[in-house]
Amino acid sequence: MLKGLKEGKLWSILFNGYGLLFLTFLYMPLGLIVLYSFNSNPINMAVWTGFTLDWYATIFGGASVEGTFDAAFTESPERIFEVVKNSFLVAIFAASISTIIGTATAVALARYKFAGKRFYQALLILPMLVPDIVLGIALLIFFVGAGFELSLLTIIIGHVTFLSSYVFIVVSTRMAGMDTTLEQASADLGAGPLTTFWRVTLPQIMPGVIGGFLLGFIISLDDVVITYFIAGVGSQTLPLFILAMMRRGLRPQITALAVLILIFSFVVATIGLLLRNRKP
Amino acid sequence: MIAGDTISTRKKRALFLLLMPITLVLGIFFLIPLGIMITYSFLEPGLYGGVEWNWYPYNYGRILGWPLNDYEEFEPIYLAIFLNSLKIAGLTVLFSLLICYPAAFWVSRMSPRRKNFVLFLITLPFFANLLIRIYAWLLLLRPTGFINSLLQGVGLIDQPLDMLFSNFAVIVGMVYIFTPFMFLPIYANVEKLDYSLVRASQDLGAGPVQTFLRVILPLTAPGIIGGSIIVFIPALGNFIVPAFLGGSKVQMTGNLIERSFLQSRDWPFGAALALLIMGSVVLLLVIQFARASRRESRGAA
Numbered sequence: 001m002l003k004g005l006k007e008g009k010l011w012s013i014l015f016n017g018y019g020l021l022f023l024t025f026l027y028m029p030l031g032l033i034v035l036y037s038f039n040s041n042p043i044n045m046a047v048w049t050g051f052t053l054d055w056y057a058t059i060f061g062g063a064s065v066e067g068t069f070d071a072a073f074t075e076s077p078e079r080i081f082e083v084v085k086n087s088f089l090v091a092i093f094a095a096s097i098s099t100i101i102g103t104a105t106a107v108a109l110a111r112y113k114f115a116g117k118r119f120y121q122a123l124l125i126l127p128m129l130v131p132d133i134v135l136g137i138a139l140l141i142f143f144v145g146a147g148f149e150l151s152l153l154t155i156i157i158g159h160v161t162f163l164s165s166y167v168f169i170v171v172s173t174r175m176a177g178m179d180t181t182l183e184q185a186s187a188d189l190g191a192g193p194l195t196t197f198w199r200v201t202l203p204q205i206m207p208g209v210i211g212g213f214l215l216g217f218i219i220s221l222d223d224v225v226i227t228y229f230i231a232g233v234g235s236q237t238l239p240l241f242i243l244a245m246m247r248r249g250l251r252p253q254i255t256a257l258a259v260l261i262l263i264f265s266f267v268v269a270t271i272g273l274l275l276r277n278r279k280p
Numbered sequence: 281m282i283a284g285d286t287i288s289t290r291k292k293r294a295l296f297l298l299l300m301p302i303t304l305v306l307g308i309f310f311l312i313p314l315g316i317m318i319t320y321s322f323l324e325p326g327l328y329g330g331v332e333w334n335w336y337p338y339n340y341g342r343i344l345g346w347p348l349n350d351y352e353e354f355e356p357i358y359l360a361i362f363l364n365s366l367k368i369a370g371l372t373v374l375f376s377l378l379i380c381y382p383a384a385f386w387v388s389r390m391s392p393r394r395k396n397f398v399l400f401l402i403t404l405p406f407f408a409n410l411l412i413r414i415y416a417w418l419l420l421l422r423p424t425g426f427i428n429s430l431l432q433g434v435g436l437i438d439q440p441l442d443m444l445f446s447n448f449a450v451i452v453g454m455v456y457i458f459t460p461f462m463f464l465p466i467y468a469n470v471e472k473l474d475y476s477l478v479r480a481s482q483d484l485g486a487g488p489v490q491t492f493l494r495v496i497l498p499l500t501a502p503g504i505i506g507g508s509i510i511v512f513i514p515a516l517g518n519f520i521v522p523a524f525l526g527g528s529k530v531q532m533t534g535n536l537i538e539r540s541f542l543q544s545r546d547w548p549f550g551a552a553l554a555l556l557i558m559g560s561v562v563l564l565l566v567i568q569f570a571r572a573s574r575r576e577s578r579g580a581a
Contacts, residue, residue, distance in 0.1 A: 012389070015386040025379070032420065101302050102302075130314070131516065142316055
């Protein structure tokens, strides 16, 4: 008995120690970026020379970098504002359209019996199993062949193709655990399918719908690979902008911009995850 | 009777309206583009980009050695790069599995409140932008980066280690990016693990190693396989991680595809390479599906 207890304790110490290492592995790289973004050393971020907010200031146009070493690497605040605007436009439209399509599909598959249901279930998983680069080039070939001009519109369409699947899965999960007696009661009392949907079903699945929207919003905002292939000259998004900056070299401004994006993504993701975890 | 009919027609109409958007979106912007891409891989590249509509299987000949014509030559480098991509993706799966498997047991033993919080912490990095996570590893691995500064600072090494631009750097970056993908399926499985079977095995005199290999491992196999597939697919086709952490030294098939589309503008060749990746993915899924259905039929019998 005593031996068993000791062994159990040893195991739990080992597991906790390992768990701590695991979380360090996940968060240390991100913590490092945050730390570096406040380092005043413009040449080597790994050597600490003092605390500064200059890198953040340059993003908002607060600090002038003209004539300094970094002038050549710094983008104007107007340019950054433009790509951020592009990213948000794409994410809002793509996530909204995907939420409507994904929710409609989830309702259809959860509430109706029909031939071809399995086909739809398989079809909806496919966009998530196809590697990003394959979807990216397939869309590029299609858009160019069909005479679309690459623009924010093509990016939105591209995002909708795979985000609909994500929303579908989040909403379906919510509906799987749902009690259908309320819907039946509503139908028995003479409400049409549309009324039942608006007044009974939708309020119940709302956390799933909002969670799906936020997930779609974040994935769209962060997407690099598919956007990379279907963005036109005048439709650069924030991730593509950062990609271009990273290709020119690692500068403290990128680090500061990265931290701002990180904070935003984490706040939205936290809201989404909290909503998803709420029990139906 | 009449009422029943109208309800059924109304139901049909509702179903039609609910399914129409997804059918249009996935039909027009997913299935058709994939079909066109497959077609392109069998067409002749045009002189200035684009394609000529001639049957042309020689794009595959350049990669695989057959079939060839007078203009296309077999270039073994493409196959070598593909094999290296398979190796990198395989090792990424292996290492993320080794990292995530014990972690899943760690989380599964927690109290519900703590468990939810730690699960949240493990999921959160998934939402950090891909580029930012790669950027962090650039800062860690480069010659003047964090790890080298640290090791030199404590006097363990004189010269900075050459870690960046290697298979190692690419694998580390991918393991970091795909950790949540591997962790969640394994965790879902470990969480449901029936410990009475583990105790029964011990009571019957099996040692810890035997219990692990004969009981725990088979019971958690579906999670391991699921996680491995979800990690392997995006790892195999990746081109952003090798572009930054592999530099010009480590090429993956994804980098070749990117270049044939955006630089050399040889779209049929790029499409053929993409189909090589798709083919591997489909093969993997078919094998897994066959295994799963065989297990199911065995379970039923």
